[in-house]
Amino acid sequence: MARFVVDAKTLLHVLESGRSVAAEHQLVAPASIRSQVMDLLLARVDAGDLTEKRALALHERLTETKLRLLNDRVSRRTAWDIARQHGRLTIRDAEYIALARLQADALVTIDADLADVATKSVPVAELDYLFQQSPIL
Numbered sequence: 001m002a003r004f005v006v007d008a009k010t011l012l013h014v015l016e017s018g019r020s021v022a023a024e025h026q027l028v029a030p031a032s033i034r035s036q037v038m039d040l041l042l043a044r045v046d047a048g049d050l051t052e053k054r055a056l057a058l059h060e061r062l063t064e065t066k067l068r069l070l071n072d073r074v075s076r077r078t079a080w081d082i083a084r085q086h087g088r089l090t091i092r093d094a095e096y097i098a099l100a101r102l103q104a105d106a107l108v109t110i111d112a113d114l115a116d117v118a119t120k121s122v123p124v125a126e127l128d129y130l131f132q133q134s135p136i137l
Contacts, residue, residue: 003028003068003104004130007096008036010110014130015061021130028104030095031071037062068103075099086117097121 003026006014011033014021021027041058044050075098082101083094097118100107106125107118115124 001026005029005096005100005104005107007109007111007114008033008040010108012037012040013110015058019131022133024133026068028068028099031069034062070099070103075102078102089117
């Protein structure tokens with residue numbers, strides 16, 4: 001089993017793809033990720049890029065997606081330290097890197113900027129690793 005941290009953009013991408021994460025893997029994320037995905041959905045509906053019906057269907061998939069959600073003192077403090085170290089990071093993005101450092105095997109993100117910063121601190125895996133059994137990291 002591999003543990004992968006995913007960010008909101010990546011999780012939404014996975015939901016939209018209709019693909020399922022390999023059963024042997026565990027997704028890890030900050031406790032706020034579901035709200036972050038909902039913010040992304042709302043923005044896309046407001047922009048006319050997504051129908052409300054489709055957004056709510058994706059919300060249902062989000063609700064059904066098994067996630068280990070974390071929001072503990074050590075993770076938050078580590079995110080703080082990472083954000084201070086990298087200067088341009090928000091706490092939200094630093095949380096993904098902190099969780100990858102503390103609780104997972106790798107970060108999986110489709111966000112090139114986040115991946116660029118994260119590679120300095122934690123392993124970053126390709127999106128396809130989520131769908132493979134026993135990926136080699």
